[in-house]
Amino acid sequence: MVTIFDVAKKAGVSIKTVSRVLNHATNVRSETRKKVQLAMRELDYHPSFAARELRSGQSRAIGIILSDSSGGFQGRLHMAALQACRNAGCFLTAGLIDENDDNWTDELAAFTSRTRVKRMILVPPFCDSTLLHEQLIAEDIAFTLISPSIMNEGAVSLGVNEEQAGFEITQHLIALGHTKIGHIAGIAGHVATQFRKAGYLRALSQSGLKVRDGWIGDGEFSFRDALTSARKMLADADDRPTAIFAANDEMAAAVCYTANSLGLSVPDDLSVAGFDDVAIATTIWPPLTTVSQPFDVMAEEAVRRLIDTDPDAQHGLNSTLECRLIIRGSTAPPPSAREL
Amino acid sequence: MVTIFDVAKKAGVSIKTVSRVLNHATNVRSETRKKVQLAMRELDYHPSFAARELRSGQSRAIGIILSDSSGGFQGRLHMAALQACRNAGCFLTAGLIDENDDNWTDELAAFTSRTRVKRMILVPPFCDSTLLHEQLIAEDIAFTLISPSIMNEGAVSLGVNEEQAGFEITQHLIALGHTKIGHIAGIAGHVATQFRKAGYLRALSQSGLKVRDGWIGDGEFSFRDALTSARKMLADADDRPTAIFAANDEMAAAVCYTANSLGLSVPDDLSVAGFDDVAIATTIWPPLTTVSQPFDVMAEEAVRRLIDTDPDAQHGLNSTLECRLIIRGSTAPPPSAREL
DNA sequence: TTGAAAGCGGTACCAC
DNA sequence: GTGGTACCGCTTTCAA
Numbered sequence: 145m146v147t148i149f150d151v152a153k154k155a156g157v158s159i160k161t162v163s164r165v166l167n168h169a170t171n172v173r174s175e176t177r178k179k180v181q182l183a184m185r186e187l188d189y190h191p192s193f194a195a196r197e198l199r200s201g202q203s204r205a206i207g208i209i210l211s212d213s214s215g216g217f218q219g220r221l222h223m224a225a226l227q228a229c230r231n232a233g234c235f236l237t238a239g240l241i242d243e244n245d246d247n248w249t250d251e252l253a254a255f256t257s258r259t260r261v262k263r264m265i266l267v268p269p270f271c272d273s274t275l276l277h278e279q280l281i282a283e284d285i286a287f288t289l290i291s292p293s294i295m296n297e298g299a300v301s302l303g304v305n306e307e308q309a310g311f312e313i314t315q316h317l318i319a320l321g322h323t324k325i326g327h328i329a330g331i332a333g334h335v336a337t338q339f340r341k342a343g344y345l346r347a348l349s350q351s352g353l354k355v356r357d358g359w360i361g362d363g364e365f366s367f368r369d370a371l372t373s374a375r376k377m378l379a380d381a382d383d384r385p386t387a388i389f390a391a392n393d394e395m396a397a398a399v400c401y402t403a404n405s406l407g408l409s410v411p412d413d414l415s416v417a418g419f420d421d422v423a424i425a426t427t428i429w430p431p432l433t434t435v436s437q438p439f440d441v442m443a444e445e446a447v448r449r450l451i452d453t454d455p456d457a458q459h460g461l462n463s464t465l466e467c468r469l470i471i472r473g474s475t476a477p478p479p480s481a482r483e484l
Numbered sequence: 485m486v487t488i489f490d491v492a493k494k495a496g497v498s499i500k501t502v503s504r505v506l507n508h509a510t511n512v513r514s515e516t517r518k519k520v521q522l523a524m525r526e527l528d529y530h531p532s533f534a535a536r537e538l539r540s541g542q543s544r545a546i547g548i549i550l551s552d553s554s555g556g557f558q559g560r561l562h563m564a565a566l567q568a569c570r571n572a573g574c575f576l577t578a579g580l581i582d583e584n585d586d587n588w589t590d591e592l593a594a595f596t597s598r599t600r601v602k603r604m605i606l607v608p609p610f611c612d613s614t615l616l617h618e619q620l621i622a623e624d625i626a627f628t629l630i631s632p633s634i635m636n637e638g639a640v641s642l643g644v645n646e647e648q649a650g651f652e653i654t655q656h657l658i659a660l661g662h663t664k665i666g667h668i669a670g671i672a673g674h675v676a677t678q679f680r681k682a683g684y685l686r687a688l689s690q691s692g693l694k695v696r697d698g699w700i701g702d703g704e705f706s707f708r709d710a711l712t713s714a715r716k717m718l719a720d721a722d723d724r725p726t727a728i729f730a731a732n733d734e735m736a737a738a739v740c741y742t743a744n745s746l747g748l749s750v751p752d753d754l755s756v757a758g759f760d761d762v763a764i765a766t767t768i769w770p771p772l773t774t775v776s777q778p779f780d781v782m783a784e785e786a787v788r789r790l791i792d793t794d795p796d797a798q799h800g801l802n803s804t805l806e807c808r809l810i811i812r813g814s815t816a817p818p819p820s821a822r823e824l
Numbered sequence: 825t826t827g828a829a830a831g832c833g834g835t836a837c838c839a840c
Numbered sequence: 841g842t843g844g845t846a847c848c849g850c851t852t853t854c855a856a
Binding site for chain 2: 190192193194195197198203210212216219223226227230235236237238239240257258259260367394397400401404405423424426427428429430
């Protein structure tokens with residue numbers, strides 16, 4: 145194994161200087177730095193994570209808290225983060241924490257003390273726990289929030305313009321000719337819920353369409369709750385929406401499920417739109433029209449911010465990333481339009 | 485932080501003795517061992533992973549290779565492994581490797597050299613690469629295979645009795661009254677493919693049902709390929725199966741998709757059964773009748789075998805784990821039975 | 825701007 | 841069966 149000594153010898157400097165280069169210290173002559181960097185490359189030197197962690201008392205790895213195995217938002221982001229970390233040359237350490245577990249704070253403490261991570265990526269739904277933020281700040285751990293409901297001044301937040309996306313996907317339904325459009329919302333407190341719904345409302349109001357209370361349901365971002373909501377919304381055969389925009393793909397799938405069980409065909413009798421573009425969007429029939437989240441960009445950006453050597457410059461600079469409307473088979477003109 | 489010195493002092497022994505206890509060395513009087521263990525507990529001592537890794541040159545963490553983000557088999561197993569490792573007090577280090585990448589061997593080498601893991605859990609489809617096995621053996625890395633197609637004498641293999649499961653789920657279809665039963669198989673070389681199909685064939689033959697070549701299709705374990713296969717199998721409206729057993733849930737979902745697009749209702753016109761019981765099984769409509777894989781047990785067993793202090797005793801002891809038939813809405817009696 | 829030396833928390837090799 | 845001590849590869853402190 146090639147060590148810092150080998151590099152130092154090759155570059156003709158002391159190991160301390162190599163260490164400085166390694167840690168992006170400013171007080172190294174750029175000429176010296178170049179020499180050292182060249183030596184590193186020629187020797188294919190990789191610093192020992194273990195040694196650095198042992199000496200400094202903290203890991204350079206990035207931590208991520210997972211709680212869900214369904215392959216939805218979290219799963220996608222985890223893979224994207226793994227990829228981003230590999231590209232960035234650092235490690236990702238995943239911890240499994242169930243937010244419904246009463247002593248998850250202990251779990252978290254165990255995670256941070258054993259892994260000694262000092263930077264973390266927080267994803268929904270856990271990223272919205274103020275308690276979590278407090279605990280991390282108390283432990284002096286930097287974190288980046290992905291699609292948070294609750295911003296934190298001390299942390300970077302990364303997300304998409306949910307309101308605009310909600311607006312656009314509703315617009316798509318309106319453009320198809322729908323005038324009776326329902327919405328299944330997510331968990332009440334979530335900013336994502338509020339923004340997606342706000343976009344929906346703005347699109348309706350802009351086109352002069354009526355907002356019907358009965359056509360806005362709660363789905364809690366879950367398949368199960370959305371089932372109940374959709375069933376209620378579609379119950380009245382004489383007066384039901386011809387299109388439903390669900391605030392995530394899982395709930396949209398539930399709407400399709402419900403429609404099918406009521407003998408309604410998607411998209412002929414009912415158009416359904418989702419949000420996120422996770423695996424289920426292309427695995428159900430028909431494939432869902434949805435909004436694609438930029439998972440890769442989110443992860444890369446999150447990692448970049450966390451390992452950036454000049455964190456102050458990045459501090460508090462929240463980013464809004466682009467997302468795309470993906471039109472698939474679950475949306476079509478309403479029956480009335482086709483009859484004409 | 486409490487170190488080995490603190491423990492040594494408290495127990496009244498040298499640090500070397502503490503180290504021996506830590507490493508399950510045999511040459512320690514059980515009385516001394518007890519004393520040390522008590523001291524550890526009282527001080528809430530946790531050995532430093534970094535220090536151990538630095539000194540010994542190898543990590544105690546368990547590695548896992550992931551390649552898929554869809555939330556299927558891999559995703560479930562990853563979460564289960566995370567849980568199992570947490571329970572066992574060790575870490576899981578995930579690496580992302582695309583087996584279709586030409587230089588994945590380099591990726592693997594980079595992973596092992598940076599993480600210094602010496603034990604790994606291998607999951608499908610990557611666990612079936614002989615090249616991978618060779619590379620790991622060459623690097624003196626122990627591994628446990630989950631549901632492998634290719635056993636390896638030097639490694640423990642964990643899986644379910646695929647043949648029996650395939651038999652039972654086909655039996656379920658037969659018991660419902662189906663006589664025209666199709667099968668969508670997985671990737672040709674996989675043992676899972678062969679066994680699930682063998683179970684299907686055994687069930688048919690036991691009931692004296694005819695095996696039709698045209699009703700056995702290739703689905704490569706993927707949604708996309710299963711679509712093509714299912715479309716072909718269901719093309720002839722006058723002579724098509726009334727039930728299809730697909731070798732995994734994704735393909736079963738594709739069968740449902742195809743059925744729907746052909747105007748066939750599941751399960752009224754066509755019963756569909758899957759395999760694995762991953763997220764998609766309960767998210768599509770109707771929910772899939774399938775075989776539930778014991779992910780938690782697999783992961784726990786894999787971790788246990790890998791960290792067992794007496795690896796020789798476990799060597800080569802492959803385990804067959806139990807799986808369960810889960811009956812949901814996608815299977816029902818055939819149309820003919822209902823007409824009577 | 826650079827270097828020498830100490831030491832992070834364990835394990836390995838050696839004595840006893 | 842037990843203890844002393846060197847040392848893994850790096851960062852830190854202090855001095856130059």
